[in-house]
Amino acid sequence: MSRDLLVRFCVISSLVWLASCGGGGGGGTSTGSGSTQGATPASGASETTAQPSTGASDVPATPSTGASDVAAQPPAGASQPAVTAPxxxxxxxxxxxxxxxxxxxxxxxxxxxxxxxxxxxxxxxxxxxxxxxxxxxxxxxxxxxxxxxxxxxxxxxxxxxxxxxxxxxxxxxxxxxxxxxxxxxxxxxxxxxxxxxxxxxxxxxxxxxxxxxxxxxxxxxxxxxxxxxxxxxxxxxxxxxxxxxxxxxxxxxxxxxxDPPPFATSPITLTYGGVVGSAFWANGSTATGGKGATVDDIVCASGMSELYHVHTHLAIFKDGQSLALPMNIGLPGQCNYEMHTHDQTGIIHIETPNLKSFTLGKFFDVWGQPLTATNVAGITGTVVAYINDNGDVRRYMGDMRAIELTSHRSITLQIGTPVSTLPTYTWASEAQ
Incomplete structure (x- = not known):
């Protein structure tokens, strides 16, 4: 009899256990209407989760080998492209x-x-x-x-x-x-x-x-x-x-x-009243240059104050030959222009009470001569300009008329045959 009771107890326990498992469903508990939570998408999920793709609901709690690893790590190069060294x-x-x-x-x-x-x-x-x-x-x-x-x-x-x-x-x-x-x-x-x-x-x-x-x-x-x-x-x-x-x-x-040509090994001493180069042009300004009237903004006056007084040097080479800059450019006699020459050394004197822009183009206008990329005072050909500021030398590629005339700046204009060396100068005290 005790054996029969034991068998009945086991049968009843098995039926109770099956009822509690819900027939192998998703493990959700029953609602009052008898439906399960598995029919409603989880909070925040899209509506498409109500119709999962084939096998989606059958994914076990522990993912199959490699399944989650592929999702976590994109294919090689997708998010981190290779950087090629330049x-x-x-x-x-x-x-x-x-x-x-x-x-x-x-x-x-x-x-x-x-x-x-x-x-x-x-x-x-x-x-x-x-x-x-x-x-x-x-x-x-x-x-x-x-x-x-x-x-x-x-x-x-x-x-x-x-x-x-x-x-x-x-x-x-x-x-x-x-x-x-x-x-x-x-x-x-x-x-x-x-x-x-x-x-x-x-x-x-x-x-x-x-x-x-x-x-x-x-x-x-x-x-x-x-x-x-x-x-x-x-x-x-x-x-x-x-x-x-x-x-x-x-x-x-x-x-x-x-790079510009190298400097000449022997500097030329600039002495007031001297000559540098061969004579080529007539002295003084030409008929179209400064005769007393203001040229550009360069004025001519007598007894002008020299509060601003600096010197620039201009060298002109034609086919490798140095040509002397004429004396008395900007000195018509009755007055002195703010920029002028006294001798044939190539020194341009700037003597004025006013600080303004003094350029090579304005000097050539006072002289009355052309200055372009192909014409320097009537000498035609390809013109190359070099600027030397006490050893800081470079080729100038801009508008030559815009070159500023500053203290002890050396400007070299080359027409025709290139120069092999650039001249350098020593400023004697009287040329200062």
Whole structure:
């Protein structure tokens, strides 16, 4: 009898257990209407979950091998594309005076940069007598931006009539940074940006904040990605620094430079009343030059005050031969023009009570002679201009009429056969 009771107990227990399992359903509890929670999508799910794809409701609590791993890790390269290291591009020939890139910033240092005061341990002074260079390229989303001209170059004033330059500065928009080589000192990108007056950090390049920001250095034909502090980056002599913001470059630019001819080994002493070169033109201004009336904005007066008094030198070569600049240009007799010559040394005297823009074009107008890219005072041919500021020499590619006449600047105009060396000058005391 006890055996029968045991059998009945087991049968009843099995029936109770089956009822509690709901016939193998999703494990939901019954509602008052007899439906289960499995018929209603879970909170936040879309309506499509009411009709799962084949087998979706049969996914076990423990995912099958590899199922969840594929969802968590996208295919190789989908979210993290491979980055190809850039290579060096073929060298681009560049001549001083040419602009490289799109204009972005104003010329010169900003109001917070070098305006004559000491900056980063560097002083603004008369140009050195020896220079080397480095090159800087800044790319924003694949576009080259032109480095401004005259960063670290301070124009003359009545109190500082020679003007000044910092040991690192620019004179054009070619990207070339000129570096004083007289002391064998090295200079950093941070010093240059401080003189420029623009920010330089891993997140801001001269006001540009596109990311990522990557820097490269090319020296001796070897390309290296620079990962250190940008302000500490030493400007490579005859090398290039390239900063890339945003879109990466596949090739990093390199350049070849058409440098000016070397200096002549023996300087020419400029003595008041002397002659430099062979006679070619008649003395004085021509019939179309200054005869007393104002020319451009250059006035002629007698007894004019000389509060601003500087000298520039002009050399003219025809097929390699030096031609003497005539005496008495701008000296008609009854008055003196603010710019004039006294002798045939090539010295242009600027003597005036007023500081204004004195240019080569205005001097040629006082002389009464043409000055174009193919005509210098009646001599025709291809004209090449060089500017030498106490050793800081470069070819000038702009409008020659716009060349400023500044203290002890040497301007060489070459027509026809190129000169093999550029003349240099020693300013005797009486020529000052």
């Amino acid at each position: 290579t060096l591009a073929a060298a681009t020939p560049v001549i001083d005076g040419t602009a490289l890139g799109t204009s972005k910033w104003s010329a010169g240092s900003t109001s917070t940069g070098g305006l004559g005061q000491a900056v980063g341990g560097l002083n603004c002074a008369v140009a050195s007598n020896a220079y080397t260079y480095s090159h800087l390229s800044i790319y924003q989303n694949g576009q080259l931006l032109a480095l401004p001209a005259n960063i670290g170059t301070v124009a003359p004033t009545m109190t500082a009539q020679t003007g000044c330059v910092y040991p690192v500065h620019t004179v054009d928009s070619s990207g070339k940074i000129r570096m004083d080589a007289s002391t064998n000192a090295s200079y950093t990108l941070g010093q240059f940006f401080a003189i420029w007056g623009e920010p330089l950090s891993s997140a801001n390049i001269a006001g540009l904040t596109d990311t990522p920001i990557t820097a490269y250095v090319t020296s001796g034909g070897v390309l290296t990605q620079y990962t250190g502090d940008l302000a500490s980056l030493v400007l490579p002599t005859h090398g290039e620094v390239t900063i890339v913001l945003g879109t990466p470059l596949t090739q990093i630019p390199t350049y070849t430079w058409t």
